[in-house]
Amino acid sequence: MRPTAQKATLAPNADSDTGATAVLAVWAGNEAYGFPLSAVREILVPPPLTEVPRAARHFLGVISVRGQIITLIDLPKMLNLEVEQTAPYGRVLLIDNGEELIGVAVDRVIQVYRMEPDDIEYASAMSAELSEYVVGVGRVPSESSADAQDMLILIDPVSLLGDR
Amino acid sequence: MSDPRDNVQQEFLAEAQELVEALSRDLLLLDEAHHRNERIDPALINEIFRSVHTLKGIAGMFGYRHVGAVAHALEDLLDDLRLGRTAVGQELLDVLFDSVERFQRLLELEDPQSPEEEPGVQAYIAVVRSIGLEPEEEEGDPLDRYAIEPAVLSVLTEYEEHRLRACIREGLQLYRLRATFDLAAIDDSIETLRDVASDDAEIITYLPSMEGGNEDTIELVVLLASRVPEPELKAYFEGRYGTIEAIEERTHLPTLPPRLTSIPSAAVSMRPQPEEDLMSQASLRSVANSVRVDIRKLDHLMNVVAELALVRSAVGRIVDRFKGESMHRQSVMDLDRIGRGFERQLSELRTGILDVRMVPLGQVFNKLARIVRQAAREHDKDVRLVITGANTEVDKLIVEELTDPLMHLIRNAIDHGIERADERTRVAKPAEGTLALNAYHKGSNVVIEVEDDGGGMNAHMLRETAVARGLLSADASHELTRQEMLNLVFLPGLTTSSEITNMSGRGVGMDVVKTNILRMGGMISIASEQGIGTKITVTLPITLAIIRALIVKIASRTFALPITVVREAIPCVPEEVHTIEGREVITLRGETLSICDLARLFGFRSTSEQGGRFVVVGAMGNRELGFVVDELIGQQDVIIKSLGKSLSSVHGFAGATDLGDQKVALVLDAPALFTEYFDGPDALRALETRA
Numbered sequence: 051m052r053p054t055a056q057k058a059t060l061a062p063n064a065d066s067d068t069g070a071t072a073v074l075a076v077w078a079g080n081e082a083y084g085f086p087l088s089a090v091r092e093i094l095v096p097p098p099l100t101e102v103p104r105a106a107r108h109f110l111g112v113i114s115v116r117g118q119i120i121t122l123i124d125l126p127k128m129l130n131l132e133v134e135q136t137a138p139y140g141r142v143l144l145i146d147n148g149e150e151l152i153g154v155a156v157d158r159v160i161q162v163y164r165m166e167p168d169d170i171e172y173a174s175a176m177s178a179e180l181s182e183y184v185v186g187v188g189r190v191p192s193e194s195s196a197d198a199q200d201m202l203i204l205i206d207p208v209s210l211l212g213d214r
Numbered sequence: 215m216s217d218p219r220d221n222v223q224q225e226f227l228a229e230a231q232e233l234v235e236a237l238s239r240d241l242l243l244l245d246e247a248h249h250r251n252e253r254i255d256p257a258l259i260n261e262i263f264r265s266v267h268t269l270k271g272i273a274g275m276f277g278y279r280h281v282g283a284v285a286h287a288l289e290d291l292l293d294d295l296r297l298g299r300t301a302v303g304q305e306l307l308d309v310l311f312d313s314v315e316r317f318q319r320l321l322e323l324e325d326p327q328s329p330e331e332e333p334g335v336q337a338y339i340a341v342v343r344s345i346g347l348e349p350e351e352e353e354g355d356p357l358d359r360y361a362i363e364p365a366v367l368s369v370l371t372e373y374e375e376h377r378l379r380a381c382i383r384e385g386l387q388l389y390r391l392r393a394t395f396d397l398a399a400i401d402d403s404i405e406t407l408r409d410v411a412s413d414d415a416e417i418i419t420y421l422p423s424m425e426g427g428n429e430d431t432i433e434l435v436v437l438l439a440s441r442v443p444e445p446e447l448k449a450y451f452e453g454r455y456g457t458i459e460a461i462e463e464r465t466h467l468p469t470l471p472p473r474l475t476s477i478p479s480a481a482v483s484m485r486p487q488p489e490e491d492l493m494s495q496a497s498l499r500s501v502a503n504s505v506r507v508d509i510r511k512l513d514h515l516m517n518v519v520a521e522l523a524l525v526r527s528a529v530g531r532i533v534d535r536f537k538g539e540s541m542h543r544q545s546v547m548d549l550d551r552i553g554r555g556f557e558r559q560l561s562e563l564r565t566g567i568l569d570v571r572m573v574p575l576g577q578v579f580n581k582l583a584r585i586v587r588q589a590a591r592e593h594d595k596d597v598r599l600v601i602t603g604a605n606t607e608v609d610k611l612i613v614e615e616l617t618d619p620l621m622h623l624i625r626n627a628i629d630h631g632i633e634r635a636d637e638r639t640r641v642a643k644p645a646e647g648t649l650a651l652n653a654y655h656k657g658s659n660v661v662i663e664v665e666d667d668g669g670g671m672n673a674h675m676l677r678e679t680a681v682a683r684g685l686l687s688a689d690a691s692h693e694l695t696r697q698e699m700l701n702l703v704f705l706p707g708l709t710t711s712s713e714i715t716n717m718s719g720r721g722v723g724m725d726v727v728k729t730n731i732l733r734m735g736g737m738i739s740i741a742s743e744q745g746i747g748t749k750i751t752v753t754l755p756i757t758l759a760i761i762r763a764l765i766v767k768i769a770s771r772t773f774a775l776p777i778t779v780v781r782e783a784i785p786c787v788p789e790e791v792h793t794i795e796g797r798e799v800i801t802l803r804g805e806t807l808s809i810c811d812l813a814r815l816f817g818f819r820s821t822s823e824q825g826g827r828f829v830v831v832g833a834m835g836n837r838e839l840g841f842v843v844d845e846l847i848g849q850q851d852v853i854i855k856s857l858g859k860s861l862s863s864v865h866g867f868a869g870a871t872d873l874g875d876q877k878v879a880l881v882l883d884a885p886a887l888f889t890e891y892f893d894g895p896d897a898l899r900a901l902e903t904r905a
Contacts, residue, residue: 097876098876098877098878100771100772100870100877100878100879100880101771102857102861102864102867102880103816103817103818103864103866104816104817104864104865104866105861105864109860109861112857112858112861112870112878112880113876113878114870114872114876114877114878116517116521118517118855119855119856119857119858119869119870119872119878120858121857121858121860121861123860149859150858150859150860152858152860210860
């Protein structure tokens with residue numbers, strides 16, 4: 051019924067034909083996160099934010115994108131990672147979670163990686179307790195040195211739903 | 215999201231839904247005619263048959279196997295009914311009504327082929343097949359009593375033959391009309407004749423006569439049945455169409471065997487196929503005049519309009535910037551004029567789109583009529599439903615949201631309001647109870663009344679129940695006015711026990727009804743006289759999409775408050791604010807008014823606590839509450855947009871609106887704020903202080 055949501059997930063065997071998935075890597079707080087590129091509708095310079103009183107703390111508020119009202123999420127807060135908020139976020143990703151568009155505030159966009167299934171350690175196969183929003187952890191070549199690898203926290207777009 | 219198969223599926227579902235609704239409507243008419251022992255219009259039965267027939271067809275195409283199977287069985291039953299092989303009876307009506315619910319449920323299935331449904335469907339089909347009253351047979355074929363030409367009789371279809379017999383049995387007089395028609399326009403002419411005749415006469419059949427006519431014209435013999443006296447019929451048809459004569463009843467039995475005569479084959483081919491052709495013509499015509507539109511497409515158009523409004527205001531700003539300069543004076547004036555023209559057209563466009571979203575309340579009322587019938591049967595009560603204002607139009611969204619609350623009110627009225635026939639007769643009321651559904655426009659609101667002439671509510675009983683359940687202190691209860699006692703019915707704790715509601719005379723869940731109505735920005739009020747009846751009045755905005763709002767600032771954030779609830783705005787003088795039982799109040803024209811500091815409610819650190827603030831006095835129903843805000847910006851039409859799924863559980867906001875320049879203001883949900891303030895944890899204390 052919802053082809054976009056289906057394709058957008060990074061769950062195991064989601065893209066079994068080719069194996070590889072395009073992942074958009076972004077920086078937020080002190081971590082790098084990855085979103086399936088197919089779920090990213092747009093990357094915006096942050097529009098004016100309107101806070102929504104009484105909403106859960108990881109909801110920053112709402113923004114208007116061409117007349118459409120969109121909820122903006124703070125990633126580290128959503129994952130319960132305490133971060134000293136220093137600078138204002140630099141970009142907003144519009145993510146299609148299959149039901150509506152959700153805005154995700156990030157510091158900056160890193161780049162798009164093509165990830166093979168071998169590059170991803172799925173949450174289900176890991177011992178560590180991971181948030182319900184996380185599909186797993188992906189390894190990508192480091193930005194700083196050629197030999198090292200960086201870790202991407204891979205987010206499941208479908209999980210960005212409802213008031214959790 | 216735009217999977218073409220999905221679209222096609224949606225189209226199917228929408229069409230199927232319409233057919234089922236049409237079916238439901240027609241069944242109610244049939245039921246009514248049956249109960250009043252009126253003549254049942256054969257056209258109505260045909261209509262029902264066609265709905266089911268079409269549903270069967272499209273269900274087959276889209277793989278809705280169960281829908282198709284049920285429709286197929288019903289089609290057979292209805293065909294029997296049409297042809298007089300069975301008669302309308304209570305059992306048959308029940309089975310038919312049952313089909314409406316069944317179709318709706320089957321259409322909602324995720325998997326239209328679901329094997330789980332199989333047993334239920336088969337059981338129902340078995341019931342449908344088992345039903346059927348033997349029609350009352352008369353002795354001897356009535357047709358034999360009339361001198362109808364064998365040539366005519368032998369070409370009658372089974373349906374026509376049945377109608378002919380039925381008309382004779384009903385005591386209609388048969389007539390033979392000989393009329394000459396222009397060959398080129400014969401189809402239209404016959405259609406016109408059908409239309410003209412339909413009120414007073416039924417056209418059984420027609421076929422070319424053997425004599426009259428020439429190259430361009432043809433003479434038809436039309437067999438009519440009518441109740442209208444011969445002279446009147448003559449006066450009408452003769453001259454306009456041709457000669458008309460009554461077919462006399464024979465005094466002796468016919469000697470000719472009627473069916474053996476062969477007829478010229480040309481005559482057969484001249485006869486248009488009466489059934490199927492007319493049906494397809496009718497449906498084609500209706501398709502041409504209306505389109506079915508996904509509501510999301512309209513929402514999209516509304517967004518585009520909002521975008522255009524932003525463009526317009528940008529143009530306006532440019533005009534303002536250059537207005538003072540003499541250099542481009544003419545151009546600026548031209549631009550200004552064009553901008554104004556643009557704005558006018560834009561507002562027309564917006565009105566147009568809103569208009570498309572409007573649907574008549576009759577859509578809900580028809581569903582409700584079925585509930586009335588069902589509930590009346592369940593409780594063995596005679597209830598007459600009177601509907602007024604069915605074509606009052608409201609926004610599509612509201613119509614959908616209204617069904618459940620109204621259904622609840624109606625069930626309550628029948629379960630607990632209207633008395634049984636014997637009881638009613640005892641108190642000298644008509645044995646048949648009346649339930650009225652009235653709808654009308656009032657300003658920018660639509661009012662819907664649900665009124666019954668039943669036993670009414672016992673206000674004192676309600677009060678005692680509230681005290682017994684610990685919802686109200688005995689002391690406070692004595693200070694309640696009668697109206698306030700009645701309003702207790704909306705309290706959550708009061709109406710959940712069936713034992714108590716049987717006494718109080720109202721059903722479960724009035725609080726839920728109230729919540730739903732408030733959520734739509736509406737109001738609900740109750741009036742009841744014991745022994746006379748109960749009237750519940752629901753007032754709703756006509757459209758949810760656009761509202762006029764008062765724009766205010768609270769702790770330097772912008773909010774919009776729907777103007778419909780705003781009574782006035784007054785300066786807030788800190789010295790005049792008093793605290794009574796932990797609540798802040800001011801005195802307005804001698805009356806105590808509770809006030810609610812929105813900055814504090816929303817947890818903002820207020821920037822201008824010390825004066826210069828305002829109290830916006832809001833009114834909902836008979837309650838008033840002052841909202842304390844920092845600044846009044848002005849009035850504006852705003853388009854309310856949903857806050858989306860993630861934020862849907864946040865209370866106090868009806869949505870958000872784009873004020874231009876990407877600035878978003880939250881729209882305060884006045885009904886929710888009222889409820890929170892008065893009916894929250896401290897609801898009853900508020901009730902006590904007011905009394």
